[in-house]
Amino acid sequence: MSYESFIGYALNAVDTKNRLSIPAEFRDAIVARSGTKDLYIGPARGLDCLIGYDKSYHQVLQNRLDAQAVDEETAEGAFRAMALFGSTSAFKIDDAGRIVMTAGLKDLGDIAGHVWFVAGGNWFQMWNPYRFLEQAGVEPRMLRILRREMEARGLPMTEPAR
Amino acid sequence: MSYESFIGYALNAVDTKNRLSIPAEFRDAIVARSGTKDLYIGPARGLDCLIGYDKSYHQVLQNRLDAQAVDEETAEGAFRAMALFGSTSAFKIDDAGRIVMTAGLKDLGDIAGHVWFVAGGNWFQMWNPYRFLEQAGVEPRMLRILRREMEARGLPMTEPAR
DNA sequence: TGGGTCTCAATGGATATTCATGGTCTGGAA
DNA sequence: TTCCAGACCATGAATATCCATTGAGACCCA
Structure with missing residues (x-):
């Protein structure tokens, strides 16, 4: 695969209306890779964070699932499919480059006031910065x-009570 | 692979707006090697400096990662991908041949007023000149x-306080 | 060989644009 | 009516784009 890659990092705030700016570089990569402004966000397997990706990579995940010839009528197959589709949300990035975080996603990723974006090539992770520091x-x-x-934004290095 | 190589050295200044001229020879090599003006800069492993390279070499690094056949959906695989993509920055060299150094990169490479470029074939290093002298x-x-x-530019041989 | 000219790289400054973020307005659900 | 989500507008800071200067070296020609 030689798509445009997700590269770099960013620390953005979640405002009082749960709006979150997606870093401009990531937005550009999403458009370059998929031709859409669609952003998929779901839980990361085995990590206390969220994972975001574009439509083309979502397709890859789906194909991978199909290739495993998972029988969706077995319990195991159903659970796998659910892990991919059930807890994943699709967003359309608005004109200001933002999405609105749902309560469910905030809960899944233990997200509060700020989101730490870290790129991983075909996807990027979204962390509560304090979870990342502990990881x-x-x-x-x-x-x-x-x-x-965090220092540049005046965030405390230890998590404030919420 | 027989691309154009990075050859030579240069000592360039970082101005008050964090702009940095990429040496013309290196710029030419980047275009010759990759057909783009894209420059990737990340931390050098085991050295107190930064490493810069073009898109084609970035692909090489990515392939090396893929060859390790680590499932990127596991925590370990994700961290490996993040080590490559997360701490790296991608720049498009502007018409004057410059990029803007981010605060994060300056911190990673301990960069201050000047950058010492040294070629290494498929990549080049970017040093704080005083770190290089101590190395x-x-x-x-x-x-x-x-x-x-340094003498030609009137730089002191011992590092001024900053 | 010595001057003179020309070109381009590195750098500085001014201006325009974008980004992240906050606020306001409005229509419709409750 | 009250409340909320979404569309729209506003702003300061950071970033990109454009133009100007200077100094070093390449080139040419007598």
Whole structure:
């Protein structure tokens, strides 16, 4: 695959109306990859964060599921399909480059006031920055970058009560 | 692969608006190698500097990642992809041959007023000149060349406080 | 070989555009 | 009517784009 890749990172705020700006670079990549402004967001497997991707990669995931010849009438197959489709939401990015976070997604990703976007090529992750700092196995450099961004915005380094 | 190689060195200034001229020779190599003006910059592994490369070499790195055949939907696979894509920045070189250094990159590479570019074939390194002078294992000849460049620009040989 | 001219790279400054974010308005559901 | 979601408008900061300057080197010609 030689699509445009998701590259880089960003730390954006969720406002009082649950609106969230998608980083401009990611928006451009979404359009370049899929030709649409559609953004799919679901839970990340095995990590305490969300994962976002464009329509073309959603297709890839679906094909992968199909290729596994999962029988959707078995319990296992049904659960797999549900994991992909059930908890995933599709958004259309508005003219200001934002989406409205649903309560369900905020809950899934443990999202509060800010979202830490980190690119992974064909997708990007969306973290509660404090969950990211606590996460084992993260490249120390990425932690350093995030701390710097939090500092630049005056965010406390330890999570405020909510 | 027999692309055009990155060859040579240069010492360029970062201005008050964080703009940085990419050496003309490197710019030409980027276009010759990839057909684009895209420049990727990320942290160098194990060295206190940044590494820059063109799109074709980025593809090589990506293929190397794919070859490891790590399922990117596992936590480990995701972290690997993030180490490559997350901490890297993509720039489009402007008509004057410059990019704008982000705060994050300056921090990662400990970059201040000047950048010392050193070619390495398929990529080039970007150093804070004082970090380069301190670096163990560097060819003495390269140190001499850098000192000469610094002198020509009136830079002090010991790092000024910042 | 020495001057003179020309070109281009690196850099500086001014202006225009975009981004992230906040607020306001309005129509329709409750 | 009251409340909420969505469309629309507003703004400051960050970024990109455009034009100007200077100095070094390439080139040419007598």
